[in-house]
Amino acid sequence: MSSLTVLLHLPGAREGAVVPLEILVLDTGHIIHALARCGMVTQVDVKAASLYVQALLADGQVLTAFADAHDDTHVTLTPQSAASQGERLSMKESGATENESRSLAMHDEPYRGAWARLWKPAWGGGSRPEDAWKVAPFEPIGLDSQPKRLQWRMAEAGGCVLQVGGDAIVRRCVVLPPAADITVTLTRTIDDAQDFDAGYAVRAHTDDEHAEALLAYSTAGELTAAQIIAQHYQDLAEGMLYSKVSNPLGAIVGGYYLLRSRALERMHDWPRNLADLYPRLPDAAIIRIGQLLQSQTPDQSELRSRIHQAVHAGLPSYTDGLRWLYRATDLLLPLERNDEELQAIHRWLRPYADAADWDAILTCFRGNPAQPTVKPYTGLPQNGWAAEGIVPLSGSPQNQGQADHSAPVRKEERSIPLGKYGVLAARVVDRRREGTVDAPHYQIHLRDSQGTDYRAAINVLSYTPPSELLYIADDDFRHPLTALLPPPSSGWTSLPSQPGTASLDFIRGNLFDPAQMRILPPELPGSDNELVALLDHYVQHAIKNQAAVYLFGRRFGPAANEPDRVFGFMPGNGVHDIHMNQGNSGSFRNESGVYQDGGLLIHMPTESRWVAIFLAFLSQTWHTDDITGRSATGGEPVRIFAALVNAVGPASEAESITLFNASETPVDLTGWHLADQQSRLLRLPSEPLAAGATITVPATGAFELGNRGGAITLLDPSGVKVDGVSYTSHQAPTDGGIIAFTAPS
Structure with missing residues (x-):
């Protein structure tokens, strides 16, 4: 293992400002991601190899240098080492050897057929039909196609959803941050090709230096380092949240940082003001939701109101926002069982949560905004290059080889072992x-x-x-x-x-x-x-x-x-x-x-x-395929999952049964019933149960869950038994606990 020392020198920049580094290992094509700080030395452990180093600045400028790390070495990055925009880097002019040129050229092929498309929300009043998204025209400004990455700038696209894909690039969407100017970078990564990114990463940076620094520290594995010098960074985040009127982007990033570091006393009542000031920014309402959830006595009425505000505004730009929003609906649903609108919101959110990359900074999910999916589709959408809004990113459409012009290219669905x-x-x-x-x-x-x-x-x-x-x-x-x-x-x-x-x-x-x-x-x-x-x-x-x-x-x-x-x-x-x-x-x-x-x-x-x-x-099944390990549950996929048998207090209506849809498609529960040990029936709600979702049904009417043991049977509309469970008096908790039925009978 060798050591690469990087000195980043930017005249006029604040010392210590964070800048993302990408280090391409020319021998293998792997990319190492690190963080450098202006005016300070950064050391990176690398394997002995020839390296190509670049720093990605907030204004879209890229500083580059070559290094030979067969021995410990160092490089200095300055504005004089900037790569030209809009043209391919000349390896020989930059001091690369002929072998290095060939090595870099090999990595142009992964971007074959790369394309992008911009989507805008088109709904009003919170409706969520499939056509609630519309394609918006856009032009990638200063498209810079280099062997190791594609980069371009976008104007007035904040809050929109950018979709990318390619011959080898799994289609995914990124919700862009609320900024006037955004720089987007598509790179080949060293990540396991079986992970969410499938070997590619999409990043969007704004020119807000403070916001990007906080995001780097709080989400790129640097949160511990940030806490060591917490006073400085919490001061910065608090100041950004305070300046919400002039800089809503900074206020949102600062608010998420304070939530992650649990510095609630520094948030004051500013998240409420932020949400009121910017009703069209989902993240603004979600910052307030996070503050409410971390308070000792959350205001349930305001929590519900802010959930509606956030969802009616669109999708949050940041993964933290999707996490807080989904968590809030998940916590509120058991308390608002008769709230059909809240249930509809949860059903709307669920596909995005299932398809999301929870490790990303910005909200990222597979598929398109109208149809998020867990499946890894590659290639062009239907109608190929003629599809509405498709913008080529790598060469012209006429030179894209055998791209499919009639149907999406689909990877064979398969199980992915954990790896490592x-x-x-x-x-x-x-x-x-x-x-x-x-x-x-x-x-x-x-x-x-x-x-x-x-x-x-x-x-x-x-x-x-x-x-x-x-x-x-x-x-x-x-x-x-x-x-x-x-x-x-x-x-x-x-x-x-x-x-x-x-x-x-x-x-x-x-x-x-x-x-x-x-x-x-x-x-x-x-x-x-x-x-x-x-x-x-x-x-x-x-x-x-x-x-x-x-x-x-x-x-x-x-x-x-x-x-x-x-x-x-x-x-x-x-x-x-x-x-x-x-x-x-x-x-x-x-x-x-x-x-x-x-x-x-x-x-x-x-x-x-x-x-x-x-x-x-609780969402996992216990009857799995001997080869793939996937659920092998036969017949109807709905199962009796759990039951609250012995509720605390005299209110028998607090007793409930939880059902789980273990399939990948919705199941209409119209006409379905539960039967107790005495064959007394309980009608289920006449609504679809989404794939992978649960529904908790209160025990009402004559239906009864005996505290001394009992049986529960699930019946389809024809009265045929779909699932059944039983429990003893010893299994029935006396303190309001839940019985989990882990295997179908």
Whole structure:
């Protein structure tokens, strides 16, 4: 490993201002992303290779330099090193060798057939028909086609949705920020081609230096560093929110930053004013929604009003906004069961949430605005280059090879194994409990015998409803799996997703009885009555006893030159997806697979026993295909998911049953019924149940859920049994808890 030192010198720029770096490894075509600061030295760990370095400035200017990192070296980027706009960079004139020129030229092909299209919302009053979006003409200003990326500027496009695609580029949409001038960059990335980006990334930058700096710190793995110097950045965010009248973009970014860093006292009442000032900006209302959700006593009436305001204004520009909005509707729905408009909003949001890239800065989703989809379509839309609003980005349409002019090019749908699946063997150094609104994880800091640091991120909440997780904790776990584990504290070990190895499979591995899994809310007052407290109990015990810990899941990192965002060690590195990873629904369906489930094992040497903790999402199914790991539920896809049998207090009407649509298509519940143990019927609402969605039906009329045990049967319009469950008096909680029926009967 070599070290590349970058000095960024911009006369007149504020020292320390953040500028994104892209470093192309000429030998492989991989791109390394980093952050540089004006007037300061930035070091990046790179493999020995010839490199092409560029800094992407807010005004669209690109500073470039070549470097040979076979030994430690440095480069200086100044305005004199800017690449020309609108023409391809000449490799020889820039000092590149003939081999380097050929290497860069190889990477022009991935942009074959690249195109873009701009969409504007066309609805009024909150209607959401499929034709509520219209194509808007636009011209990519200063289109700069270079071997490693396409870049152009856009004017007066803030709040619109930009759709891009290409022969190898999965069609996706980006909601543009509310700015007059935006620079868009389409790059080939080193990300796993099976991830959301499928090997490509779309970024949109504004010329607001402060806003871009805050976004870089809070969303590019630099939040920990920002908190170390929190006073400066929170001052900056507070000032940006204060200046909402003159700079709504800055106020929105500053507001999201304060929400993420939980600096609520610095927000004052300004989010309310921001939402009132800019009713046509969805993010303005959502900043207020986030503030309400983090308050001790949220105003339910205003929360509902702001949800309506945000949705009627369109889609939020920032992923944080989509997250807050979806979370708000998910939390409010059980309290507003008869609110048909709120239910309609939740159904409208659901496809965008399913198709979204939750790791992106700007709201990004696959498909088009009228039809978001989880499926990876490539190529041109129907009608090819003649489709309305299509703008070519790479050459002329006549020179695009065999592009399909009549139908979309579709990738074969297939399951995507986790990739980088394995087990981490280490000892716990520290742990951190995070909140459940925007950071739904329990974080563990671990270290192996070689001194390498890792972070384990364990989900305690799902963004895909139902939100709660199922868990089982076995204090005396006995299984032949333990004999197949690597040595204690040996670090990361990759595992094949196949039987006969240490790989976990909740369904085929006979690790535990799924019927014994329970639901725990992520956070509730009290002792050992919440998932976070349960995890903390065992992890604290592991710290005290120096126990050997094994975490199964997917590896992330190491991230060159980036600190871990939670614990701050270098480089960022760890394991996530520490839960069941098959039978997934919605946007995660294709990530299902067999023998790739996550889990936590702790060996207590002084007590000669193992502790095992296994987690699963309520939205996952337990009948999965033996090859793909996808849901293999036959017949009707609607299942009885959970029931609130013994409600707190005398109000029997608070009892309820939750149903789940495990399919990828809506199911019309008109004419459907539930039957109790005495065959008394409860009619279901006459409405469609969206794919992957749940509906909670209150027990009314003669229908009754017995506190001493009972049975629930789901009947289709013909009276045929679709699903059925039963429960005993021991399973019926006495404190208003929920019974989860984890497997269909």
